[in-house]
Amino acid sequence: MDAIARLDGWLPGRIFWNDDDVEASIVEWIHSDETGFPDAFLDDTFARLTRRPANVLFRRRTTLAQLEAWAQHSPGIRPTGLIFHVSRCGSTLLAHLLGRLDGALVLSEPGPVDSLIRAGDRLGRDRQIRLLRAVVSALGQARAPGQTRLFIKLDAWNTLQHALIREAFPETPRVFLYRDPVEVLVSALRQRGVHTAPGLLPGRLFGIDDEPDPDAWAARVLGAILSGGQEAAEAAPTLLLNYADLPGAAWTGVAGHFGLTLTKDEVARLTLASGRNPKRGDQPFESDAAAKRDAAPEAVRALAERWMRPAYDALEALRRA
Known part of the structure; x- marks a missing residue:
């Protein structure tokens, strides 16, 4: 020992x-x-x-x-909340805000x-x-x-193993964060992550046998993750969170779902922090949703509609229900 x-x-x-x-x-x-x-x-x-x-x-x-x-x-801190996400949808901002809470420790894509x-x-x-x-x-x-609060933001593709993670942490509340398919795909193609660059993760993880078009690969991977979020929400209580509801949802819906009662000071702290971009050295945060939609070529829009939109619409229906 x-x-x-x-x-x-x-x-x-x-x-x-x-x-x-x-x-x-x-x-x-x-x-x-x-x-x-x-x-x-x-x-x-x-x-x-x-x-x-x-x-x-x-x-x-x-x-x-x-x-x-x-x-x-x-034994470490018992997990307080899990963040699943489709990527390029504000999950880093959400994790950053949760890290500003009293007694919080955040594991971001460990x-x-x-x-x-x-x-x-x-x-x-x-x-x-x-x-x-x-x-x-x-x-x-x-x-x-x-330090008594532990938040874990998982890698986007971990959403496809939601059943395993739920079995490991059955009592831990979870959220699934997602965003308009065109906005996500435009961002993913501008700067590819491990999952949206063909060959870095096995296709079988996403149900893909073969896909020679790298842009279609990215759309299909992101669509699979959106479908995984839908399955997770249908299998167990999961807070569905659209990017459009950030940042305010961090100290309203997410905090409540994670069983947290925030002080006025914490809410003020999160409100202030929500104006900074954690990926860019805490520079001022500016929404780029409209710019991404406007910049999307027709071919990218078509890929998003084919491979991502059905699962996105299903998530929106579940969220509103």
Whole structure:
């Protein structure tokens, strides 16, 4: 147990899978003395921390079993809320606002969590769920006095594993954030993420066997994620949130859904923070919805209508109901 205790202050940064012997897989840990995760994405925090001299010289490595043991020895903050999203829809802004609440810790698209969510081919279901809880526990250790709220913004494609995540965290409220299909697709094609660039994630994850057109690939992936959000909402209570309702919905609908009662000071703080763009160094936030719709070529509009609009309309019907 002494070896486990020395993981105080360490974060599981990456899992190196051993496909010959999954239990020989390695968890690499990164040390941090910071009280939170201020960057827009947790992997950005990891990248910054790994450049510190101490982290260059010293790394901790454990087995998956030791990760589980650490979670049992030192349980982290119980998750307060989960954010599912289609991407390019205000999810980073929402996570940024939740991070301004008293006692809040936000895990924004944590790589080790995604690694475990997509490890179903390597692990049995029960083992996968235990390890998923363990890595969230390790990342969600209280880093400052009074930290009692833990929010997790998942990667967009994790929406397709909503059943697994619900099984791992059955009592944690969840939201699904989405946006007008044309606006999402225009943004995705301007700056492709891992999921909208063909070949970086397996097509089977999105039900795609073959798609030679990279723009159609992106539309089909985003449409699959929208459909995943619809399925999640039909399977279990899920707050459906349209980008058009941000930022105000953060301190009204989302806070209430997550069981939070906010103080006047917190609401004022979130209102002030909502005017800044967390992806652009907190520069003033300006809505670009109209500009994206106006800039969309007819071919992009056609792809959005074919592959994304049906699921979007179904989500809107569910939300209004």
